[in-house]
Amino acid sequence: MTTANRRIVLAARPHGEPNPSHFRLEETRMPVAREGEVLLANRYLSLDPYMRGRMSAAKSYAEPVAIGETMVGATVAEVVASHHPDYRVGETVVGFGGWQDFAISDGRGLRRLDPAAAPVTTALGVLGMPGMTAYTGLLNIGRPKAGETVVVAAAAGPVGSLVGQIAKRKGARAVGIAGGPEKCAYLVDTLGFDAAIDHRAEDFPDTLAAACPSGIDVYFENVGGAVFDAVLPLLNNFARVPVCGLVSGYSATELPPGPDRVPVLMRAVLSKRLHLQGFIVWDFAAQEPEFLSEVGGWLRDGLIVHREDIVDGLENAPEAFAGLLKGRNFGKLIVRIG
Amino acid sequence: MTTANRRIVLAARPHGEPNPSHFRLEETRMPVAREGEVLLANRYLSLDPYMRGRMSAAKSYAEPVAIGETMVGATVAEVVASHHPDYRVGETVVGFGGWQDFAISDGRGLRRLDPAAAPVTTALGVLGMPGMTAYTGLLNIGRPKAGETVVVAAAAGPVGSLVGQIAKRKGARAVGIAGGPEKCAYLVDTLGFDAAIDHRAEDFPDTLAAACPSGIDVYFENVGGAVFDAVLPLLNNFARVPVCGLVSGYSATELPPGPDRVPVLMRAVLSKRLHLQGFIVWDFAAQEPEFLSEVGGWLRDGLIVHREDIVDGLENAPEAFAGLLKGRNFGKLIVRIG
Numbered sequence: 287m288t289t290a291n292r293r294i295v296l297a298a299r300p301h302g303e304p305n306p307s308h309f310r311l312e313e314t315r316m317p318v319a320r321e322g323e324v325l326l327a328n329r330y331l332s333l334d335p336y337m338r339g340r341m342s343a344a345k346s347y348a349e350p351v352a353i354g355e356t357m358v359g360a361t362v363a364e365v366v367a368s369h370h371p372d373y374r375v376g377e378t379v380v381g382f383g384g385w386q387d388f389a390i391s392d393g394r395g396l397r398r399l400d401p402a403a404a405p406v407t408t409a410l411g412v413l414g415m416p417g418m419t420a421y422t423g424l425l426n427i428g429r430p431k432a433g434e435t436v437v438v439a440a441a442a443g444p445v446g447s448l449v450g451q452i453a454k455r456k457g458a459r460a461v462g463i464a465g466g467p468e469k470c471a472y473l474v475d476t477l478g479f480d481a482a483i484d485h486r487a488e489d490f491p492d493t494l495a496a497a498c499p500s501g502i503d504v505y506f507e508n509v510g511g512a513v514f515d516a517v518l519p520l521l522n523n524f525a526r527v528p529v530c531g532l533v534s535g536y537s538a539t540e541l542p543p544g545p546d547r548v549p550v551l552m553r554a555v556l557s558k559r560l561h562l563q564g565f566i567v568w569d570f571a572a573q574e575p576e577f578l579s580e581v582g583g584w585l586r587d588g589l590i591v592h593r594e595d596i597v598d599g600l601e602n603a604p605e606a607f608a609g610l611l612k613g614r615n616f617g618k619l620i621v622r623i624g
Numbered sequence: 625m626t627t628a629n630r631r632i633v634l635a636a637r638p639h640g641e642p643n644p645s646h647f648r649l650e651e652t653r654m655p656v657a658r659e660g661e662v663l664l665a666n667r668y669l670s671l672d673p674y675m676r677g678r679m680s681a682a683k684s685y686a687e688p689v690a691i692g693e694t695m696v697g698a699t700v701a702e703v704v705a706s707h708h709p710d711y712r713v714g715e716t717v718v719g720f721g722g723w724q725d726f727a728i729s730d731g732r733g734l735r736r737l738d739p740a741a742a743p744v745t746t747a748l749g750v751l752g753m754p755g756m757t758a759y760t761g762l763l764n765i766g767r768p769k770a771g772e773t774v775v776v777a778a779a780a781g782p783v784g785s786l787v788g789q790i791a792k793r794k795g796a797r798a799v800g801i802a803g804g805p806e807k808c809a810y811l812v813d814t815l816g817f818d819a820a821i822d823h824r825a826e827d828f829p830d831t832l833a834a835a836c837p838s839g840i841d842v843y844f845e846n847v848g849g850a851v852f853d854a855v856l857p858l859l860n861n862f863a864r865v866p867v868c869g870l871v872s873g874y875s876a877t878e879l880p881p882g883p884d885r886v887p888v889l890m891r892a893v894l895s896k897r898l899h900l901q902g903f904i905v906w907d908f909a910a911q912e913p914e915f916l917s918e919v920g921g922w923l924r925d926g927l928i929v930h931r932e933d934i935v936d937g938l939e940n941a942p943e944a945f946a947g948l949l950k951g952r953n954f955g956k957l958i959v960r961i962g
Contacts (some may be wrong), residue, residue: 345897347861400648510890529894535887546880547871551886552848556867556902557684563901564894 287317293356299408300342303537303611307602308341309385310355311463317390324370324391326363328383331600331621332410333359333607335508338536347566350544357385357603360404360415361404361623362399373398380409384602404585411618412585412592415567416444418577419530422570424449424506425568427528427563433504437520439513441482442469444592444618445530446582448508448598450479451590458504461497465613470617477591491516510534518554529564537611589613593617600624628656631694631724632782633943635728637681641875641949644942647695647723648678655728662729664701669938669959670748671697671945673846676874685904695723695801695941698753699961700737700744709755711736718747723941725962743922750923751955754782755917757868760908762787762844765866765901767853770795773822775832777851777859779820780807782930782956783868786919787844787926788817796842799835803951810954815929829854848872858894867902875949903926931955938962 290313321323333614340351340358351358361383370393373379381396397407404413411417426450430436436453438446441462442566450460457483462473462482465624470482470529481497483490494516501522507514511534521527554560595617597606603621609621635648657663677962678689678696689695699721706733708959711717719734721727726929737744742751749755766787768774774791776784779800786958788798788811799819800811819835821828825870832854839860843851849872859865892898922928941959948957 316646318655347897506889510887514886516891529890532887532890532894535891541883541885541887544884545879546851546878546882547884547886548889549848549870549876549879550850551889552845552867552870553873556870559685559902559904561899561901562893563899564897565896569897574834 289389290314291316291386292405292600294600295354295356295383296341296351299557300341300537303608304338304341304604305608309567309604317388319367319369320391321369322374322392324379324393324396324571326361326379326381327360327366327391328363328381328389330362330410331359331383331603332361332414333384333529333603333610333615333619333621333624335414335536336609337607338533338611342374345350358382359384360410361389362409363389364431364549378406380406380414385600387600395431395588396537402592404582407594407596407618408585408592409621410620411444411594412590413447413578413582416618417448417581417592418570418574420448420506420568420613421581422453422567422573422575423528423530423565424452424504426570426573427561427565428504428506429518430454430458430504431457433459435459435461435498436504437461437463437498437502437517438506439485439509440462440533440613441473441479441506442593442616447473447477448590451477451506454478454480455584458508461494461502463494463509463589469616472523472593485513488491495520502530506530508533510570518551521554521558521560523558525558525560525562527562530566533611561602574590594620596620596622598622625682627711627939628652629724629940631652631722632938633692633694635836636681636691636874637680638679641879641946642679642942643946644675644922647942651940655726657705657707657728659707660730661842662703662711662717662731662734663698663705664717664719664721664727664729665704666701666725666727666961667716667767668697668700668745668748668934669697669723669760669941669961670699671941671948671953671959673869673871673874673949673956675945678873684687694703696720697725698748700747701727703811716743716744718752723938725938727887741922745932745956746923746930748958749782749917749932750786754956755786755919755930756908756912758786758844759790759915759919760911761866761868761903762842762903764908764911765899765903766791766842766844766864768796768842771797773799773836773838773900774802774842774844775799775836775840775855777801777823777847778846778871778933779811780954781846784844785811785815785930786928789815790844792816793922793927799832799840801832801847806942807954810870810931812960823851825950833858844868846871856889859892859896859898861896863896863898864941865898865900867900871949879937909954932958934958934960936960 436448453460472477473482508531510532625644776787791798811817811820846869848870
């Protein structure tokens with residue numbers, strides 16, 4: 287048995303876009319589980335846009351990762367040693383093992399997986415944090431009604447693709463925004479979106495307007511920037527905007543040039559009676575059982591489709607993460623470890 | 625009996641701040657009530673910030689007033705002729721009689737007043753549209769809880785003063801923002817606000833921060849601009865922002881200089897999970913009976929205080945309205961007619 291633990295630590299805080307130089311692969315000694323703890327061998331690491339925020343010193347809803355500290359992240363892991371009454375060796379769990387081969391857990395935040403019920407990687411995507419983000423944000427804040435138009439950006443990603451599919455299940459029209467013709471075709475042909483718009487196209491705002499002839503009732507915001515600019519004039523009275531992420535601005539080093547358009551946004555909020563609300567998935571933690579039951583059922587019954595983009599090797603996580611922020615992945619980005 | 629009707633029409637659309645030259649006083653023939661209509665003699669005209677929006681060509685939640693058309697506005701009026709089964713001569717009503725001596729109504733939007741229950745002018749203020757705006761916006765969107773901090777600007781006005789007093793009744797801390805020491809003293813000494821801040825003071829943002837040591841949980845937005853800039857960094861996680869008006873920007877002719885701070889606002893919405901929601905009072909029209917009953921009861925029992933600023937003469941409405949947008953009134957601005 288190996289006695290080393292490879293881990294990826296934050297080497298430097300990026301100013302602008304992160305690249306592999308901001309990370310460092312280290313070998314440390316294998317951690318040891320004490321009483322009340324389990325030793326986890328991470329099998330799959332989830333890479334998600336929120337990690338960009340943890341690389342910055344600015345406090346957001348969570349503390350930043352310290353320089354030299356292991357990068358945080360959700361993992362699917364195997365229990366390889368247990369001094370915890372609830373977990374046995376050989377069980378598969380999902381938790382927050384971080385960017386490393388092995389992790390210690392006292393059981394908090396762990397959830398046992400049944401590999402027979404669904405592929406274990408789904409616990410990082412469609413049946414994990416991204417799926418629950420889509421489910422809780424759309425249903426609690428977006429509240430789409432039959433016949434309404436729901437627009438989501440990064441629509442081929444794990445959050446956006448579920449937002450669109452849930453919108454369809456609620457009888458709404460789903461319009462996805464994604465980067466490039468391949469992802470757009472996937473949205474319509476495979477996921478059943480009513481329309482898909484390539485935000486890289488020159489005439490993106492006009493194409494979006496044409497795809498939303500009755501305006502937009504729900505805009506699930508996970509991108510910001512130019513996409514939000516194109517959406518704002520199309521929002522209908524009483525539109526709901528769950529604000530889940532702003533990935534286009536995560537690596538911005540300065541504000542966009544003027545004029546200051548805050549008054550434009552606020553006037554739209556007032557005159558259209560918009561409802562903008564930020565959220566993070568754990569605000570709705572109490573809804574996890576309902577989410578797992580409902581979306582798990584849809585998945586088993588083949589009513590929803592999901593897609594994974596799996597990268598091999600912990601050492602490739604930094605490069606894959608940098609690509610994630612540029613939209614290079616196609617589906618839920620996961621690193622296979624070991 | 626007079627045979628002429630004086631009315632004030634929109635003479636020109638203002639570019640920037642309105643002044644009396646944008647209005648014109650005309651004499652027309654007395655209107656005649658036909659079958660199903662009443663003739664109203666307007667006694668009191670309400671002047672409100674929303675009227676600035678109706679002077680502009682841009683469509684908002686309501687159509688603009690056309691050039692040459694009588695300015696719209698709520699009035700308390702006496703029924704002087706009736707061919708309507710529900711109204712008798714001599715009754716006092718509140719409705720939308722506009723900036724004129726006489727008006728015709730088919731009964732839609734009219735409500736009979738009982739002069740014995742409350743002074744009839746209250747139907748334009750604390751028991752009218754401004755009061756209901758405060759009541760519905762604060763309770764439906766702001767939802768203050770005991771111990772929370774509620775901040776409201778234009779706090780000496782009819783909306784703001786009720787927002788603060790309702791917040792106090794719900795056990796919250798009320799902090800008012802107003803222009804000048806006289807209004808600030810009134811907020812604390814007469815209305816019972818916990819603190820009042822003069823937005824004209826040089827150190828306004830610091831003073832506001834000092835008055836909100838536990839941050840801000842509800843910001844009732846009716847001003848925008850520099851006040852909102854000072855409030856935003858003080859908002860707590862899960863703060864609610866009912867967006868009721870943006871009077872500081874109503875006469876702006878261009879956007880503020882850059883940078884574009886929309887990303888700053890959206891990042892705050894996301895990381896603090898803010899809830900921003902625009903509304904107009906009629907979105908909550910179904911709550912009018914509850915509003916009249918509850919706030920009417922508080923008023924009768926002396927539990928809330930209100931203040932009126934009454935200007936004599938229809939011909940003085942344009943000057944008074946221009947002053948309203950500059951915060952020159954002190955209390956609910958009403959024009960006494962005839």
